[in-house]
Amino acid sequence: MGSNEWLNSPVKSELKAELLDLAISIAKQAGELLMARPDVFDLEMKSSAIDFATQMDIASEKLIVSKILEARPDDGIIGEEGASIPSKSGVTWVIDPLDGTVNYFYGIAGWNVSIAAKDSEGVQVGVVNAPSINSFWSATKDGGATCNGKKIKCNDPVEFNRALIATGFSYDVADREAQAALVSKLLLEIRDLRRIGAGAADLCLVATGRLDGFYERGLNEWDLAAGGLIATEAGALVTGRNGGPAGKEMVIAAGAHLHARLVAEIG
Structure with missing residues (x-):
């Protein structure tokens, strides 16, 4: 059986449906947990003084990991807050329990829960739950993408001078200097720029047509896995x-027409 035949076989389709149902259920539970935002935060510093996790990042990851292992104890897990479990089943979950921690800390919308499941053929299932903006995205490989249960499609074609583009910035000062130079260049040529503060949400907003394109350097696998599949x-x-x-090193997401120009501009 060839690779494409396997991806679309009844066994594979049944597994994807099972993984999607589980991801949806867990992402909703994690979203409910995070909506109970505390008045006081405990901060755990990570790569720098401006890169931190809160007790809610950690609580969300614990919830997600426990629910996955309860349902599928042989699966692997990669999580932003340290979860690292090798897979015995061939399926590995890639989770960001709270994407957009700074937004969450400041009470700004756009933070989300990102959960993906991958195997040797790549990411098969992805869900992103952003309850602060009433948006729940999901996708399966070769199965299309939805937002709140409705099929979605990115904007295409979009002319460069009409494009609304999002980006994000690194915690590293040297990276920020290069990012600032690129922003200065692009702002003279596009409609406008947005900085949402959560990479998974940026990718999903491109998928929904609420943004025309997105680019960012420095995204980790848990930032990209679910949102990338959805887009x-x-x-x-x-x-x-x-x-x-x-x-x-770089993520660039847009419909085909705009994507070609973004790739050329970013270099």
Whole structure:
């Protein structure tokens, strides 16, 4: 059986449906937990004084991990807050228990829960729950993408001078200098720029057509896995520089027409 046949086989389809149902259920539970935002935060510093986790990041990851292992004890898990469990089943979950921690800390909308499941063929299932903006996205590989249960499609074609583009910024000062230079260049050529503060939400907003494009350097796998699948299944191209694989070095997401120009501008 060839790769495409396997991806679309009844066994694979049944597994994807099972993983999607589980991801949806857990993302909703984590979203409910996070909506009970505390008045006082305990901060755990990470890579720098402006990069931190709260007790809610940690509580959300604990909830997600426990629910996954309860349902599928042989699956692997990769989590932003340290979860690292090797897979015995061939399925590995990639989770960001609270994407947009700074937004959450300041009480700004856009933070979300991001959960994806991957196997040797790549990410098969992705969900992003952003309860602060009443948006729940989901996708399965080759199965399309939805927002709040409705099929979605990215904007395409979009002319560069009419494009609303989102980006994000690194915690590293040297990276920020390069990012600022690129922003200064793009702002003279596009409609406008947005800084949402949560990479998974940015990708999903591209998928829904609420943004025309998105680019960012420094995203981790848990930032990209679910949102990247959702954007792809909504018709967007999600790549790195020069059309290569998306990853920590660069993520560029947009409909095909705009994507080509963004890739050329970003270099």
